[in-house]
Amino acid sequence: MNRLLVNIARTLLDSARDLLPIIVVIAFFQLAILKQPIPNLNEILIGTLLVVIGLALFIKGLEMALFPIGETIAYAFARKGSVAWLLIFAFALGFGTTIAEPALIAVAAEAAKVAASADLILDTANARDNYANGLRITVAFAVGLAILIGVVRIIKGWPLQYLIIGGYVCVVIMTVFAPKEIIGIAYDSGGVTTSTVTVPLVTALGVGLASSIRGRNPMIDGFGLIALASLTPMIFVMAYGMVVH
């Protein structure tokens, strides 16, 4: 019982320390630079407490569930030895985690409004929904493909930098040709796909695969899936813009 309490106290202290910089920055600018009192102090204290508890629970859950899930499934696939199923799984994981992502749903709806106001699509609810859904499927497909390519790369041991640098060259070239209205959305879509639940899972999957395949180094080959998943949506969203507009 005592050990449990010590454990809980330590986890809470750790997350309080993680949040301390934000509290210091906000308090300093509010009190010393803007010279204003802090509004709704009670609400802010309750909110901060919730953030500290939430972060502590998440880190605990991360080590109990998300990391082990990603690793065991990587080992299981490596043992089964079926590359086809592994690739189907990689695509499904990328596609499935992205299609329901709330940040992406918000961005897609926003993008549909921008496109309608720029007269690129009809300004009706139906046309906007179609556009937003198309965008969501495009991004989800891009992330699925990124995880799939990333897994192939881990199996084959390709150096990551060629894929990433090649991808960015592609982004730069497409920026020149894509419609101006879509570029901002395309660049932003790379960032919204990597959510707090997906990152630990995908990282554990990559590292697990690299450590169970002979000749692969988990440090050099295991990381990189996140980098690919933030790159491909930019390319695909610009392509979507070029096709639809």
Added chain:
Amino acid sequence: MELLSHLFNTLLQTLFDLIPIIAIIFGFQIIVLRQKIINLKKILFGLFYVLVGLGFFLVGLEKALFPLGKLMATQLTDPAFIYAGLESIPLSLHWADYAWVYLFAAAIGFSTTIAEPSLIAVAIKANGVSGGAIGVWGLRIAVAIGVAAGISLGTFRIVTGTPLHYYIIVGYIIVIIQTMRAPKMIIPLAYDSGGVTTSTVTVPLVAALGLGLASTVPGRSVIIDGFGLIAFASLFPMITVMGYAQLSEWRYKRNIKKVTEQETES
């Protein structure tokens, strides 16, 4: 009461986010791999912690940090604050007038990155995989410095109105040069750190700062200049993480050299 219903809604939303992920993983585990899930009880408890933790975390951010942070971003970028010492607001602005904005941008970029849960996850993993060679705090601070520098430079770009792609292209050239010289081990991790920084905590505050600046600086348009801070925040961590590895390697080599010199002397 209002807090409770907000909390409940957020928990429900987080649950809906988790369901497709869980369905895919357990579906493959049971149907394709035909494997029993080991430690099912522990994993279910862990998932429950993830669900409740994320719910609390998001509600807390929306209650406490986001309203205040966004309010401060608009106040700091308000011409009434920037030209408080002058009698009238000058017609042409000088980039140096916005010094507090750059400092705030750097401070908020650094501090939100330290609290970013996905970065904590990647840092824990990298620490384990590298056998402790990459410190959890070393990586987190290197990424946070990158985000701070990136966002600060990004606000400078909005104030001066210089085109985004110049900065991004120069940034990628630096990344390519570093990729050729940095220790091989760090490169994939450095590339990944670009993607993980733009997550739950950083994006809303940084977006508010960008929109606040673009709407108050004379001659800037919200649509053209308002975004782009996120692009800076994902580019600079790659540079600082590779830099961190290069620095560690250089110090290690220098120490070895010193030791061998001392040995040959004695």
